[in-house]
Amino acid sequence: DAGITQSPRHKVTETGTPVTLRCHQTENHRYMYWYRQDPGHGLRLIHYSYGVKDTDKGEVSDGYSVSRSKTEDFLLTLESATSSQTSVYFCAISETSGYNEQFFGPGTRLTVL
Amino acid sequence: GDSVTQMEGPVTLSEEAFLTINCTYTATGYPSLFWYVQYPGEGLQLLLKATKADDKGSNKGFEATYRKETTSFHLEKGSVQVSDSAVYFCALSGTGYSTLTFGKGTMLLVSP
Numbered sequence: 001d002a003g004i005t006q007s008p009r010h011k012v013t014e015t016g017t018p019v020t021l022r023c024h025q026t027e028n029h030r031y032m033y034w035y036r037q038d039p040g041h042g043l044r045l046i047h048y049s050y051g052v053k054d055t056d057k058g059e060v061s062d063g064y065s066v067s068r069s070k071t072e073d074f075l076l077t078l079e080s081a082t083s084s085q086t087s088v089y090f091c092a093i094s095e096t097s098g099y100n101e102q103f104f105g106p107g108t109r110l111t112v113l
Numbered sequence: 114g115d116s117v118t119q120m121e122g123p124v125t126l127s128e129e130a131f132l133t134i135n136c137t138y139t140a141t142g143y144p145s146l147f148w149y150v151q152y153p154g155e156g157l158q159l160l161l162k163a164t165k166a167d168d169k170g171s172n173k174g175f176e177a178t179y180r181k182e183t184t185s186f187h188l189e190k191g192s193v194q195v196s197d198s199a200v201y202f203c204a205l206s207g208t209g210y211s212t213l214t215f216g217k218g219t220m221l222l223v224s225p
Contacts, residue, residue, distance in 0.1 A: 042217035090156055104156030
């Protein structure tokens with residue numbers, strides 16, 4: 001299994017509070033991705049990174065920011081959580097571009113009350 | 114933009130039945146196509162892929178053929194098992210892109 005961990009695995013928070021989710025990899029892969037999974041929507045890309053300090057927006061980036069200061073860590077921040085951000089969040093990594101396999105982490109279940 | 118359309122589920126089958134999950138796509142150029150599987154409580158894992166027209170991807174008894182003329186990548190398995198119960202996602206990577214576009218997923222339920 002690819003070495004990808006996500007923390008925390010579960011989190012319950014209140015509307016308006018900041019939340020940071022962490023993705024950590026031990027594979028030294030260049031690309032890292034954050035997705036959210038919601039019933040009826042499948043997986044939707046939030047942000048991705050193609051190198052240290054290099055990031056770009058995905059399909060549903062509003063309300064989210066990311067940072068990547070080291071190859072192994074990719075942080076997703078909800079500056080002020082809303083109930084619409086209740087979801088399961090997955091991190092993925094890829095050695096090269098989209099032609100290659102993405103490896104997924106175990107997910108973080110976030111509930112915003 | 115790119116898009117992937119999968120048949121809605123759940124698909125319910127008895128063990129040893131034949132499985133087909135339909136997937137069609139819209140994309141410019143020559144995308145790569147993927148099937149991912151998600152078992153309960155887990156992340157997604159790659160099941161198979163095809164990178165050019167007429168390629169057949171296969172793994173664990175599952176197969177899918179990249180049909181450019183019909184823009185399809187249907188997933189098939191000749192004899193499903195209870196352990197195949199999961200959610201299956203079709204996805205594509207557009208030419209020159211570093212991201213994947215996923216379908217909404219199809220849940221498969223296999224009963225003994």
